[in-house]
Amino acid sequence: GLFTAARGVGMGVGPAILSAKRVANPVYAQWLSLGALFGFVTADELWLQVLMLFVWGLGNGINWVSSTASLQSHTPPHLLGRMTSLDFLCFTVCQSVATLSAGWIFDQGNSIIIMSMSVCSVGVLGLSVLSFVDWRVRRQGL
Numbered sequence: 001g002l003f004t005a006a007r008g009v010g011m012g013v014g015p016a017i018l019s020a021k022r023v024a025n026p027v028y029a030q031w032l033s034l035g036a037l038f039g040f041v042t043a044d045e046l047w048l049q050v051l052m053l054f055v056w057g058l059g060n061g062i063n064w065v066s067s068t069a070s071l072q073s074h075t076p077p078h079l080l081g082r083m084t085s086l087d088f089l090c091f092t093v094c095q096s097v098a099t100l101s102a103g104w105i106f107d108q109g110n111s112i113i114i115m116s117m118s119v120c121s122v123g124v125l126g127l128s129v130l131s132f133v134d135w136r137v138r139r140q141g142l
Helices: 002-021 028-041 046-074 079-111 112-139
Strands: none
Touching: 002 046, 028 046, 028 112, 046 079, 079 112
């Protein structure tokens, strides 16, 4: 319960920080989340694990709100319902694939550390590609 509450509070506070600062980049928020996930897995102290889950929630909350707001502002009104449902479909499918993959990795190595490091490695690869694309788009002024 404490872990879920820490992550939930982070997800609630993250978007408030985004609206107050107006400078948070969703790509940076995901790097923050991935770093916090790594910190959570490697932390030995309960208070540090709770802090890492809070930070993980910050990044996820910022990403979720900014991506949803961007979707709503860039989608024509007559397509908004379809795009929102497609967004939720993709999120649910990716979440299911990630959960099944993490379970399979855990079954292969029977270690939460191996599973977490594998997930973090895939995350670093994906975020590296996303960071490069984001850099290119910003460089072109789009």
